[in-house]
Amino acid sequence: MKNLKSKIRAVNVLGALMMLMSVVFFSCQPDEGPVTNPIIGTWSLQADRLLFPPDGEIPRSGNPGCRYNNSEFIFNADKTLIDKRNPWGGYCEPYDFIRGTWQKLQEENMYRINMTYRYNGAEYPITQNWKLEVDQTGNKLKITTEVLNQYELYEYYIRK
Known part of the structure; x- marks a missing residue:
């Protein structure tokens, strides 16, 4: 017993x-860290092109010096964004940007971009789906947007 x-x-x-x-x-078990995404960071505009089917890709008009030297896009880890791009019409002043957010979509490299701008005292919200492609080095970003269902706009950035 x-x-x-x-x-x-x-x-x-x-x-x-x-x-x-x-x-x-x-x-x-380790705690989950913050969500990382290759688009997060500050990006400086280097070039932009328009694609008009069937004519092909053409450079944009305007003042490229102002547009390229001062234009930035900032994607933050908290899924907010800041648009410091200059318009392509030859002006050297950034858009009157108010606020913006980004969201990763299911499709590869696709994001929903929500931005609000001010023009003549009125606010204009814009929601678009953009294709954002970061190269293998992580230092180059290509943004593709469709404009008015007529042509595509390509913007090429480098990481700052």
Whole structure:
């Protein structure tokens, strides 16, 4: 009988140790870190092109010096964005940007972009789906947007 009690006690101790080890094992899993995405960062505009089917890709008009030297897009980790691009019509002042957000869509490299601008005192919200492609080095970004269902706009950026 004493031998049986010793075996039961040993099984109880072994069971308690196993439960304790499983609690320690499961509680030591690493915490999930922040969501990372290759588009996060500050991007400086280097070139832009329009694609007019069937004519092909053509450079945009306007003042490229102002547009390329001062235009930035900032994608933040909290899924907000800042648009510091200059218009392509030859002006050297950025758009009157108010706020923006980005969201990754299911399709590869596709994002929903929500931005609000101010013009003549009125606010204009814009929602578009953009294709954002970061190259293998992580230092070049290509943004493709469709404009008025008539042509595509390509913008090429480098990471700052």
